[in-house]
Amino acid sequence: MKVYTKTGDAGETSLLSKQRVSKDHIRVETYGTVDEANAAMGLAKSFVKDEATAALIEKIQKELISLNADLATEYTAADVPARITPEHVQRLEQIIDRLEEKRIPQNYFVTPGSSSAGAAFDLARTIVRRAERCVVRLKRSGMIPATVPLYLNRLSDLLFVLARCVEQEELVQTLTRQVLTVINSTPATREGGVTMLEKAKKIIEAAEKKAVEIKVPMVIAVVDAGGNLVAQHRMDGALIASIAIARDKAYTAVALQMPTDQAALQTLPGQPLYGLNTTDGGRLVIFGGGYPIYENGAIVGGLGVSGGAVEEDMAVARAGLAG
Template identity: 50%
Template structure:
């Protein structure tokens, strides 16, 4: 059997119920867009490695064939093999709620491009949105199953939140790999100085750092919280100046932890934790202890990482200024 029939060479096509219409007919344009969305979903499915999401996409693809069948007939009384019912809509709503809970919700605009797989889900979403606009226009003149509009509307929402979940999962896996790689490298490198002796941050040194940082905070007139952790991320010394914000306590400690765990100042981490960057979403790892704004610095002695300082209470630049002053106490 040949795949081409030549019946459409005149620019017409036949609907499911036998009616002949132009290929630029709004109804044909609408179910053609359904086919387009289905194809993009296939591309997304081929890139996604999470079985739960792949199964959901496959089921949606099967349901889009049903949507196409409904749109390909003008006869509402015609007995189609299957139709979209409100149960389909409710299932999508359940999935939306489930994935929203997983990624913690979305606030503000999201720039697509978290990953290739997430990007194809976003492309599918925009095609489904176009499908919804076409379907709404079609419903003005033609009788349309009301559940179709609700289904297509929820589908675009589901694809949006699934794109965020895929991006978040992939980011978590990337961060985990990077951290484990660093931890493995760190465990293989003894914490020794130039003379071969093991380097540790003493309490006296930690208190010197705190004192110098406090001196700088007093100079600029900002009450700060200053925390110093050792090479295991444990709190070594801590100071909360009078009138310093209570919220700054956890922030300062976690800035120090972040600088130590990732071996970088937290303001540098902020640059690569933006949407579309390699560590986007890292703040949700490590039980929420990762801080992605300035004020945390690793502390090195003779080239060995021995701890970190975290400062909170002022602006990012003020926190950085105070932390840098504290580190200079050991130089």
């Protein structure tokens, strides 16, 4: 059987229910728009690396074929039940709920394009929205199953959440790769035989001197390039809570390869890393007092200081690095 049939050369096509209609009929435009969305979802699937997400998309693509069969059928009150059922709609809602539990909240308008997969999901989402609008027009002139517009509405919401989740996962993977690169490229012993522990002791001594000078008991922590604790010092009277905070500030400075006060600016509402502090079990600290430790232009560890006001923590940390 040839791909071309020539039956549509006059500008008409056949519905699944056998009626002949014009190719610009609203019913044809509607299921054609759904077909566009299906193709855009296929593009997104080609970018996705997670097998479970790819399998989810493929299942939905097959359901869209059934939905298009509903759209290509001129229903009457005596017709058979629709192919898309309330159970299909409910399943999409359950998937959205599961994904929302993992997603970092975003209280700002999203600009698509942070990742290839995310952009493709956003493209599919906008096409589904257009299909929804087509369904509204179609309902004025023809009968369609009540589940069809509900399914399309939930699908557009699901695609939005999926786009944000894949972008979030890609950000985490990028940060992980950066940390691993530092770990794999940093030797345990520096030039001249100076170990990271020796360097940590020197930094802690200089930081403590500054803390004594400003009369604020501090906790000072130094980690290596992998975020592992090398040495930690708690001055008499320093807050117990500062033990974990200082260590996590040092870890954050290494993980993000930037001072924690700079990370704070990037995680404000509307900024690209908003909500990042909720990842990694809440270990990422986004207020001042954490700094990467550099040697010959490379990050070899991190320093974290806690115990005073943010400005005091930063001053003590800078004194430690300078010493």
